[in-house]
Amino acid sequence: MTEQDGLTVGRVATLVGVSVKALHHWDAIGLVRPSARTPAGYRVYSAGDVARIHRVLVYRELGFPLAEIGRLLDDPATDERAHLRRQRAELADRITRLQHMASAVERMLAATRGGIQITPEEQVEIFGSGWDPDWARQAEQRWGDTKQWAQYEERTAGKTADDWRRVSDEHDTLNADLAAAKQAGTAPGSAEANELAERHRTELSQYFDCTHAMQVCLGRKFATDPGFSSYYDGLTPGLSGWLRDVIFANAEAHGVDPDTATWE
Template sequence: MPDPTDAEGLTVGQVSACLGVTVRALHHWDEIGLARPSLRTPAGYRLYTAGDLERLHRIAVYRELGLGLDRIRAVVDDSATDVLGALRAQRARVTERIEHLRQLGAGLDRMIDAHERGLLLTAEQQAALFGPQWNPDWPAEARERYGDTTLWRQYAERSAARGPEEWQAVADAMTGLERALGDAMDAGVKPGSPEANDLADLHREVFSSYFPLTRRMQVCLGRMYETDPGFAAHYDGVRPGLAGWFRRIVDAAARAHGIDPETATWE
């Protein structure tokens, strides 16, 4: 380590190595008059004395604590400056930053869990929200099947922001939609009618609580609701024949937008 008491002084590079401060920072502090070297070589190169090094060390300490350069200048140069007050104020800012980082870390943990698990609810909470027919293994199965897709990422992002109350609102909206579909079928609403098309649009809106649902994707869902035994049993449990009726209104709404339900794919 170079000796700062050396009559020839220390170069910028040597001071940078001594204090762990970049050469660029030393040049900047020189330019703004915060820490200027006391000596120059005949060629004009900066040389720092022991006194310069002591000042630089104080500046580096306060900079590490997060004080701005103007505040550091006052602390170092103005004997009337309340150093203790400045440090306490900085400590308060650091505390706020720590709390912000803690909250950020908790948010990252939730996002990681949501990407891995889908629903951030216990099996008991899921049963209470979605009913006894709900299988708590379904989110894991969906993760296995769709975990590398954009739709799963979108679903995870929504899930990470939801607790039991938010999921209750989603469940209530879906229950209300299913009730409206059953009532419309009982009332003789015809597929392709304005009311039926509005219900198809409402389904897309409510379902988008999970992830964005295009019309083509909705056609695929309607097909699955009718042909999958589990989904068909659920919808026909709301009203007998509802699964097939729902598929028909979705197909009719898709045709009204130029989509052939027979060739629609999940996109």
């Protein structure tokens, strides 16, 4: 069968995005009947039939019941443009209401959201002038649907500014110890390096359950991601790669192969 002869029900269903069952139903109730049939008895839809289907879909999307759609399409006195203009106005009102509802939900989410619940000014004062308060929002957009983010929100909800100052001080102490160990030539896999790796994993576990395999995945990022590597190398040259190696060696000591470790 060629396009000029017409389209079968299966082809039309694919083109317009409705089911074959729906087209059969529309045929049965007289809403859209194919103009012809093949010698074998198969329904064949013309270009005009397909155009009518599209008009049905528009009205159905606007909320009209099928019976009313049929009357609108078959009544020569019907002013379709007037109906559509009225529906457009109703849709505009509905969109406005939904936008107000979405804004209200967003405010509710913000009021109940965990994570850093201190002002942007307090964040900069606690975490330093290099801190960008927008990082928390960016992190939520990237990982907000993960189990680890849910753990982070639960574990940090309700932390006060003093709590975050303590967290920041502990983080700075760990970074200073990592930089000093790198400068002293501490070998990855040594007892001292493994202890630092565990301190690092313990710090992460304040926010989510960080396994050795997860820490390995983060270690890879520390050495390859420009943001992470510049941060750690800014503490002391080469720290990002050294920290990765320390994490890898400690993970191996706990039975994790760094080459095959994945985020769990």
